[in-house]
Amino acid sequence: MLSINQFHQLIRLELDKALASATVAAKRAHETATDSESIAKSKYETFGLEASYLAHGQSVRVAQCQADIRAFEAMFTRLNSNSIIESKGTKEPKVELGRLVLLMDENGKNQYLFVGPGAGGLKIAYEHDSIMVVTLESPLGITMANKRQGDDFSLNVAGNKREYEIIEVK
Template sequence: MLTREEIEQSIQQALIKVHQDAMNAAKRAHDTATSSESVAENKYDTFGLEASYLAHGQSVRVAECQADITAFEQLFTLLKHRALNECDSRKPKLIAVGHLVELVDAEDIVSLLFMGPSAGGLKIELAKRNFMLITPQSPIGEKLMSREVNDEVSINVGGNLHHYEIVGIY
């Protein structure tokens, strides 16, 4: 199984890459919006205005990416602190933010999901295994919160009902 440190590092690296990609896109959009070629030639020429809207949207995306990085840094700090103070491992583990959840469906296909504070939908590859970040606000996140191993959940995705069994919480 993947170690906690490997999972945290892979999430941080993926978030940094997404942030860098967003910064590059914002820079390109800003350069386009401020280019001399973006100056309106007549009152119907909206290229410059559209480019400035795009630049603004890309800047907002950069800020969202930075907020994701900060949220995960805070989560990982909290998890390290909690691990140092954890004393009773006999209690059943309930799914919460910060857990990697292993699900299996009716066809025995295994899925790994990391319950995070943000950046839901981001797919991460680590040691030839893939896992996806989900949030408690997502449909599957809502179904999984406070569940335990051997619980079953059903999720409606695109009009199709999918059934899963929780086989691991790490």
């Protein structure tokens, strides 16, 4: 499996891609909002106003991507300096920030999750697997926080109750 440094590189690559995409979209939206063609010629023309709302939203997205990068960098620096302090004794590591979790649903389908400080829903491709970032603030993160390998839990997803087992926590 991946080392923490390899995973750091993969996630940083995906975060950088998200930032680049958001930056391009923000630039386009700003250019559209400030273009002379966007100036309203009557009180009924709202294209310029709508373009300025879009430009603002895109700039917020850029700021969020930058904040996600800073949060992940800080987390990985902390993890590297602590060498991911492992639990001593017989207890397995618990689901917490910086952990890679392998879940199995009631149908036997496995899913890798990485508990991160932000960028929830971001997917990282690794070999034949996809690792999805979840935060401890998400419904899934809240439900599985502090659980350990072998623990079961259920979660309501779109009105349907789903059962999960934690297969591994790294």
